[in-house]
Amino acid sequence: MATNKRGVAGWLDPLHLNIERWAYVFQRVTGLAVLAYVLGHIGDTSFFVGGPFGEGPSPSSWSSDLSVTENAFGHVVLVMVVLVVVYHGINGIRLILSEYGMIFAKPSRPDYPYKAKSLRTVQKHLIWVAIIAAILAALYTGGTLFG
Amino acid sequence: MADELALRIQRFDPSMEERPHLERYAIPLKDGMTVLDALIYAKDTLDHGIAMRFSCRMASCGSCGMKINGRPRLACETQLKDLRSSTVTVQPMDNFPIVRDLVVDLESFFSKHRSVSPHLVRKGDEKEQESPTGEYLMTPQELDSLVQFTYCIKCGLCSSSCPTGSTDSLFPGPQALAQEFRYLQDPRDEAREERLDLVDTEHGVWRCHFAGTCSAVCPKGVDPALGIQLLKRHVMAARSPFRRRRERKGAKVFPNPNEDLLRKD
Numbered sequence: 001m002a003t004n005k006r007g008v009a010g011w012l013d014p015l016h017l018n019i020e021r022w023a024y025v026f027q028r029v030t031g032l033a034v035l036a037y038v039l040g041h042i043g044d045t046s047f048f049v050g051g052p053f054g055e056g057p058s059p060s061s062w063s064s065d066l067s068v069t070e071n072a073f074g075h076v077v078l079v080m081v082v083l084v085v086v087y088h089g090i091n092g093i094r095l096i097l098s099e100y101g102m103i104f105a106k107p108s109r110p111d112y113p114y115k116a117k118s119l120r121t122v123q124k125h126l127i128w129v130a131i132i133a134a135i136l137a138a139l140y141t142g143g144t145l146f147g
Numbered sequence: 148m149a150d151e152l153a154l155r156i157q158r159f160d161p162s163m164e165e166r167p168h169l170e171r172y173a174i175p176l177k178d179g180m181t182v183l184d185a186l187i188y189a190k191d192t193l194d195h196g197i198a199m200r201f202s203c204r205m206a207s208c209g210s211c212g213m214k215i216n217g218r219p220r221l222a223c224e225t226q227l228k229d230l231r232s233s234t235v236t237v238q239p240m241d242n243f244p245i246v247r248d249l250v251v252d253l254e255s256f257f258s259k260h261r262s263v264s265p266h267l268v269r270k271g272d273e274k275e276q277e278s279p280t281g282e283y284l285m286t287p288q289e290l291d292s293l294v295q296f297t298y299c300i301k302c303g304l305c306s307s308s309c310p311t312g313s314t315d316s317l318f319p320g321p322q323a324l325a326q327e328f329r330y331l332q333d334p335r336d337e338a339r340e341e342r343l344d345l346v347d348t349e350h351g352v353w354r355c356h357f358a359g360t361c362s363a364v365c366p367k368g369v370d371p372a373l374g375i376q377l378l379k380r381h382v383m384a385a386r387s388p389f390r391r392r393r394e395r396k397g398a399k400v401f402p403n404p405n406e407d408l409l410r411k412d
Binding site: 002003004005006007008009010011015016017018020021023024027095098099100101104106107108109110111112114116117118119 | 159161167216217218239240241242243244245251291292293294295296298308310312313314316332356357358359360362363364365366367368369370372373374376377379380383
């Protein structure tokens with residue numbers, strides 16, 4: 001028999017599904033993006049500024065390192081970093097609260113037409129809070145960098 | 148609404164073919180027609196070879212679960228007009244092995260259901276467990292807190308929609324975990340610690356990341372995502388160092404509020 005498991009593609013396909021599933025996909029993607037940024041940042045600051053492959057720690061080496069982001073592409077990258085970090089952080093708090101069962105009503109008898117209680121509580125509002133906060137933070141960052 | 152529907156059915160015989168393909172059938176539309184009606188028309192009049200599973204035709208048996216236009220649904224309760232499309236694509240449920248066409252093998256699904264001991268466990272007296280000599284009561288409020296989970300018809304839609312299930316074969320899935328919560332919540336059950344140990348594992352309850360799809364697709368109003376999150380809460384409360392300290396002092400941390408109602412020998 002064919003296994004019919006979609007693998008990682010099964011994680012990343014939220015089409016026709018609920019907003020929590022979209023939030024799940026974004027959480028995974030932004031998590032990887034934040035991880036890539038953090039690794040790059042640590043590598044950048046340790047290896048190139050003061051590490052074994054750099055010229056050693058000094059104000060000039062730090063300034064030259066910072067200059068890498070002092071262009072339009074670098075600014076766009078920084079705006080994207082702010083976007084994904086803010087979304088990932090706020091949505092992560094929502095997930096922590098969910099796992100503690102703190103933002104759900106008690107289970108009750110379902111009434112037709114069925115709408116799952118867990119998908120109607122404050123957790124749904126928190127998804128929108130994460131999205132709006134991330135956009136506002138990115139706009140502010142973009143305004144600061146490009147303004 | 149158009150007079151004719153283009154029904155695209157995924158066809159696949161794993162013993163003969165390497166990969167699935169879609170076949171298109173023209174179905175004359177009638178008022179009130181469901182996806183199952185369209186499939187039955189196609190099977191009866193256009194292609195007897197279509198393999199599909201159905202029985203009650205009224206969302207009670209859970210046999211006709213399939214992916215309809217990308218979303219897991221019961222074919223018998225999905226009205227064609229609600230899909231608002233002149234083309235409808237039906238595919239077998241994800242996460243289960245395909246036997247043929249729209250038929251999937253649910254053996255692993257049922258074995259996971261059985262693995263959580265989906266029945267009341269009374270300790271100490273095997274005879275009483277098998278042949279109870281009286282009623283074990285609960286209050287209406289307690290019944291309300293778990294009754295939705297007893298409405299599960301085991302159609303498999305929740306487990307087929309679960310993203311964790313697409314990569315982790317050992318994950319019990321939303322159906323089994325929701326049933327675990329149902330019995331954990333039951334004041335008449337005495338296997339609390341065993342149930343918590345069963346789900347507090349590497350492939351257990353922590354593999355759920357609250358995508359909520361299981362609850363969104365359930366046709367019977369069960370909310371597995373809620374049950375699983377509350378199950379996590381039970382596990383964390385049971386593993387809390389504060390709880391262990393209170394236990395050492397002799398306090399009953401999870402007293403049964405209805406002990407007086409429970410039948411005693």
